[in-house]
Amino acid sequence: MTNSVLLNNIDHQNLKIITERSDTYGDNLWYAQTFPMEFKSVQAYYPIFFNKNPDTGKFFPLALFGFENKENLFLSDNKWTADYIPAMVARQPFLIGIQALNEGGIEKQQRMLNIDLDNPRVNEEQGESIFLEHGGSSPYLDKVADLLEAIHHGLNDSNDFIDALNEHQLLESVTLDITLNDHSKHQMLGFYTINEEKLAELSSDILKLLHKKGYLQAIYMTIASQANVRKLISKKNEILGL
Amino acid sequence: MINLRKKLMNQPLKKIVIVGGGSAGWLTAGIIAAEYATNQDSGVEITLVESADVAPIGVGEGTWPSMRSTLQKMGISETEFLLECDASFKQGSKFTNWKTNGNEHYYHPFTLPNGFNEINLSSYWQPFSDKISFADAVSEQSHLGAHGLAPKQITTPEYSFVANYGYHLDAGKFGQFLQKHCTIKLGVKHVIDHVTKINSSATGDIASITTKKQGDIFGDLFIDCTGTSSLLLAQHYKIPFISKKHILFNDSAMAVHVPYENSDSPIASFTSSTAQTAGWVWDIGLPTRRGVGYTYSSAHISHDLAEQELRNYLVPSMGKDAAHSVMIRRIPLNPGHREKFWHKNCVAIGLAAGFIEPLEASALALVELSARMISEQLPANRQTMDIIAKRFNDKFLHRWENVVDFLKLHYVLSQRTDSAYWLDNKNEESIPKSLQQLISLWRYQPPYHYDATHTEEMFPPASFQYILYGMNFVSEPLAHKKRVSYTDKADKLFNDNIKKTQKLLSILPTNREIINKIKKYGLPKI
Numbered sequence: 001m002t003n004s005v006l007l008n009n010i011d012h013q014n015l016k017i018i019t020e021r022s023d024t025y026g027d028n029l030w031y032a033q034t035f036p037m038e039f040k041s042v043q044a045y046y047p048i049f050f051n052k053n054p055d056t057g058k059f060f061p062l063a064l065f066g067f068e069n070k071e072n073l074f075l076s077d078n079k080w081t082a083d084y085i086p087a088m089v090a091r092q093p094f095l096i097g098i099q100a101l102n103e104g105g106i107e108k109q110q111r112m113l114n115i116d117l118d119n120p121r122v123n124e125e126q127g128e129s130i131f132l133e134h135g136g137s138s139p140y141l142d143k144v145a146d147l148l149e150a151i152h153h154g155l156n157d158s159n160d161f162i163d164a165l166n167e168h169q170l171l172e173s174v175t176l177d178i179t180l181n182d183h184s185k186h187q188m189l190g191f192y193t194i195n196e197e198k199l200a201e202l203s204s205d206i207l208k209l210l211h212k213k214g215y216l217q218a219i220y221m222t223i224a225s226q227a228n229v230r231k232l233i234s235k236k237n238e239i240l241g242l
Numbered sequence: 243m244i245n246l247r248k249k250l251m252n253q254p255l256k257k258i259v260i261v262g263g264g265s266a267g268w269l270t271a272g273i274i275a276a277e278y279a280t281n282q283d284s285g286v287e288i289t290l291v292e293s294a295d296v297a298p299i300g301v302g303e304g305t306w307p308s309m310r311s312t313l314q315k316m317g318i319s320e321t322e323f324l325l326e327c328d329a330s331f332k333q334g335s336k337f338t339n340w341k342t343n344g345n346e347h348y349y350h351p352f353t354l355p356n357g358f359n360e361i362n363l364s365s366y367w368q369p370f371s372d373k374i375s376f377a378d379a380v381s382e383q384s385h386l387g388a389h390g391l392a393p394k395q396i397t398t399p400e401y402s403f404v405a406n407y408g409y410h411l412d413a414g415k416f417g418q419f420l421q422k423h424c425t426i427k428l429g430v431k432h433v434i435d436h437v438t439k440i441n442s443s444a445t446g447d448i449a450s451i452t453t454k455k456q457g458d459i460f461g462d463l464f465i466d467c468t469g470t471s472s473l474l475l476a477q478h479y480k481i482p483f484i485s486k487k488h489i490l491f492n493d494s495a496m497a498v499h500v501p502y503e504n505s506d507s508p509i510a511s512f513t514s515s516t517a518q519t520a521g522w523v524w525d526i527g528l529p530t531r532r533g534v535g536y537t538y539s540s541a542h543i544s545h546d547l548a549e550q551e552l553r554n555y556l557v558p559s560m561g562k563d564a565a566h567s568v569m570i571r572r573i574p575l576n577p578g579h580r581e582k583f584w585h586k587n588c589v590a591i592g593l594a595a596g597f598i599e600p601l602e603a604s605a606l607a608l609v610e611l612s613a614r615m616i617s618e619q620l621p622a623n624r625q626t627m628d629i630i631a632k633r634f635n636d637k638f639l640h641r642w643e644n645v646v647d648f649l650k651l652h653y654v655l656s657q658r659t660d661s662a663y664w665l666d667n668k669n670e671e672s673i674p675k676s677l678q679q680l681i682s683l684w685r686y687q688p689p690y691h692y693d694a695t696h697t698e699e700m701f702p703p704a705s706f707q708y709i710l711y712g713m714n715f716v717s718e719p720l721a722h723k724k725r726v727s728y729t730d731k732a733d734k735l736f737n738d739n740i741k742k743t744q745k746l747l748s749i750l751p752t753n754r755e756i757i758n759k760i761k762k763y764g765l766p767k768i
Contacts, residue, residue: 056763057396171768192768 003118006097009135012115017093017140018127021080025092025121028070031062032088035154036161036218043225045074045082047232050162050171050192059162059171059192061222064232067178067188073235087151093119094144096152111152113145161215168206169198170219178233181242194222250445251625259461260290261437261451261474264298265413266592266609267467268420269312271430273613276316278620280429286620289431290424291451291459298417299469299593301497301573303526303533304332304513304603305408307352310401312610318423320400321764326419328528329411330753331393333383335602336512340522341713342657348375348712349512350602351383352406354704357735364688364707365720366732376711379736382743387512391750396759399768404750408603410513410526410533433459440478447587447624448474462624465616466590470597475580475590485578486646489672490653491539491663492521492599495573496552500532500560509753515601516555517656519543520663523555524600529757532559537575537599542663545572575599579642584631587624589616596642601649604700608645611698612638637696644700647677651706654681655713684710688717 005011021027031051034042039061042048046063053060063086065072074081097114100107115122115130128140137145165171172195176188199219202210210216258274260267271290279285313323323329334351341348355363367379377384383405386393393405424430435453443449450458466474475481487493510527521538536552543551549570556565579596583589591612598604615634621627654673658664666672680693689706710717751759 052397052766054395054397056759057398057766058763059766166767169767173768 001118002116004095004097004114004116006099007094007113007115007130009131009137013131013135014124015115015130016123016125016127017130018121018123020078020127021075021085022078023075026119027075027080027089028072029089030066030069030071031064032086033155034061034063034086034088035151035158036061036214037150037154037157038087039218039221039225041084042086043221043228045084045228045231046086046225047228048222048225049174051190052192058159059166061158061161064191064229067176067186067232067236073232073239076239087147087154091144091147091151092116093121094148096148111148113141113148160213161218164210164213164215165194165219168202168210170195172198176229178236180233180240181237182240193226194219196223252623253462254623255462255621255627256287257461258286258288258463258465259451259459260288260465260467261292262296262467262469262592262594263290263292263421264417264467264469264592265302265420265606266469266594267292267465268417268424269606269609270465270467270591270613270616271424272316272420272428273312273610274617274620275424275428275430277617287431288429289433289459289461290421291433291435291437291453293436294434295436296469298414299573300413300571301495301533301535302413302600302605303410303528304600304606305411306603306607306610307403307406307408308607308610309408310403312614314401316423317427319767321760323419324409324757324760324765327411327415328530329409329416330509330527330529330757331511332408332410332513332603333387333393333405333511334513336387336510336514337652337712338514338516340515340517340652340656340658343517343660348708349377349384349387350705350708350712351377351381351387351512352408353381353383354702355380355707356739357731358704361728361731361735362688362690363732363735364711364717366729366736367711368717368719371711371714371716377708380739382739382746385743385747386750389747390508390511390752391747392511392753392756393750394756395749395751396756396763397766400765404746410528412528437473440474445586448478462587463616463621463627464588466588466594467592469593470576472580472590472594474588475583475585475594479585479588481585482581483576483578484581485576486598487577489646489650489674490577490599491541491667491672492537493575493577494540494545494548495535495537495575495599496545496549496570497533497535497573498552498556498568498570500534500556500568502531503559506754509757511753513603517658518551518555519661520548520551521599522601523552527753529754535573539663542661542666582635583612583638584634586631587627589631589634595638598642598645598649601652602645602701602705604645604649607700608638608641611641611700640696641700643674643676647674647680648701648705648709650674650677651681651709652713655710655715657714680706684715684717686718686721 042063048061049064050059050061065074093116095114097112099110099112101110129138130141132138171192174191174193178186260271267290271288275288280288334349336347336349338347363380367376386405393403393407425432433456435456437451438454439452440448441450448464450460452458464474514525516523520543521536523536526533536548538548553565575597577598583595592609619630621630653667656664689703693703
């Protein structure tokens with residue numbers, strides 16, 4: 001379960017965060033949410049697909065790490081074997097909390113740094129310190145704060161990106177048929193990708209609009225990232241010794 | 243002379259005039275307009291004429307699963323439809339106190355029994371009929387009903403289902419919603435005016451209708467959606483009415499809107515039908531209110547006593563004071579249908595064609611089927627129209643017979659003896675011979691595919707099974723031993739149903755939950 005609390009340098013003065021990557025710390029993820037602003041980095045290593053949020057039915061982009069639940073093919077020997085870790089994974093165990101303030105009679109919403117105390121990375125013995133001896137933020141924490149800001153803007157932009165994809169019917173369902181070196185077959189269902197036929201039919205007006213918002217680039221990066229599926233298959237063959 | 247007639251007969255059908263709005267008029271307009279181009283020279287021109295002085299009937303709030311493809315074909319967003327028509331999901335009907343007056347019930351779900359196309363599970367269920375209800379054994383949907391769960395999730399695309407469903411909807415809002423869509427998106431012309439005269443051609447066809455303000459409106463095909471007054475088919479053409487009151491006794495109804503206790507009250511996913519002393523009460527759950535009504539036989543109960551029975555039904559949910567003061571609307575009914583539905587160049591759809599009590603929500607389904615047949619077989623010219631008209635009449639006469647038989651079945655199987663109504667319903671003279679024959683056959687041979695003698699029967703054999711076995715009918719074990727035993731296959735299907743049910747019970751939301759989510763997020767298009 002999660003226990004998200006506002007981070008402060010009094011209660012949490014002595015906390016340390018284990019930054020190791022392994023199953024123990026919940027890194028055995030099938031996929032993680034990503035957003036167009038980080039597609040450039042994500043598409044170099046991971047296939048980008050889309051899936052639906054089970055609570056809202058809304059689409060979100062994701063970086064794929066494996067072919068089934070709890071399979072992360074980038075996790076080996078307690079190391080993450082790609083040079084870039086998507087922000088939604090790297091930010092753990094921190095998250096954005098919203099605090100309502102009253103500033104001069106006006107109700108405002110402020111983004112605050114929260115920590116999930118139930119996350120197994122949170123401890124007092126080993127790992128990165130969050131706060132310095134005299135209460136200031138550690139360089140590690142500063143990096144986390146930057147990351148969370150980027151995620152905040154990234155997710156907002158991602159929602160608009162998804163709206164644009166829906167508006168122009170640019171998403172379609174996809175089935176991944178995987179055959180491993182021992183001829184065993186596996187099918188991955190329930191994901192979505194860019195509908196390239198509809199993409200090719202878009203008018204120049206719409207293309208211009210998408211280009212201006214940076215979404216055209218995001219669309220093509222998504223398509224290009226599909227080549228990484230082959231990398232995932234190689235990794236799986238390697239791990240299984242096939 | 244001969245050449246002129248031939249010329250007239252070969253003239254292409256260009257103008258369709260629908261007289262009357264409401265659900266029938268606008269569904270018909272939408273179904274035909276979804277299929278044909280309405281804005282080009284080679285398409286059809288569809289005009290709907292309705293009077294501002296005549297209100298639609300305001301009831302008719304249950305649909306079959308066919309409505310999903312009907313709306314989808316019209317290009318309507320399911321999210322918009324659900325929100326604007328105050329609609330929710332209908333998974334079938336729940337019948338209470340039809341067997342005995344002892345607080346029992348059974349379900350008639352929209353899902354076929356498991357494995358229905360390969361094997362008839364009813365014979366394998368019958369030995370266990372005292373341990374599990376038929377619906378519970380062969381389908382997951384009755385379980386969803388018992389737990390108040392919805393037939394899909396917020397991630398399920400528009401019009402797709404996890405369990406098959408139709409809709410409960412607000413009749414008035416539905417007509418208006420369709421009107422907006424038909425006129426704005428589908429090029430249907432809308433004339434709000436009152437019809438004062440119907441003008442015949444030399445051949446007796448309807449040449450035009452005269453309206454109060456807009457003058458004469460000409461047409462090649464006239465569709466009568468004027469409701470029970472049946473302006474064109476009955477009043478103009480004097481096509482006789484065939485009463486079915488001697489079979490299905492209910493000739494009156496009263497309707498009421500019932501508020502929920504609070505905005506989070508559960509929404510029922512099945513149409514509820516609770517048998518009474520002289521009829522039955524329908525109870526339909528929409529997101530903002532329930533639609534409740536009593537349909538009864540005035541020969542068996544006075545209108546005042548019927549009103550009391552309805553108010554008593556409302557007491558548990560409304561409280562004594564509200565139940566006894568709420569406004570109830572009386573609606574006279576006449577069970578039966580026209581002798582023919584298509585005469586010359588005029589065809590009736592909806593109440594203008596006929597009416598029967600809403601025991602299985604057949605009215606809107608008949609509207610869809612009628613409009614669809616006209617659309618699929620739209621006569622190219624006046625010459626072929628007579629051929630299509632005869633087909634239409636044959637098909638729908640058969641369908642009405644089917645509806646009457648199926649509804650009567652609910653009464654014939656009842657074991658209630660607490661009033662003359664229930665006893666009279668079992669009199670042989672009131673039971674169509676066709677139904678008597680089916681019942682005697684079913685004593686030895688459960689309903690199955692071979693019972694469907696025509697294509698696209700109104701009620702599939704599975705529906706007959708749900709009613710028969712829900713009402714404790716017994717089909718004898720098969721008379722002849724089969725060479726191969728299918729018990730293993732049957733067992734597997736029963737177990738699959740248990741597994742599937744458990745899975746669905748864990749993943750499906752309640753109706754209220756999903757309607758709230760749809761309000762917030764809408765349903766995905768894919």
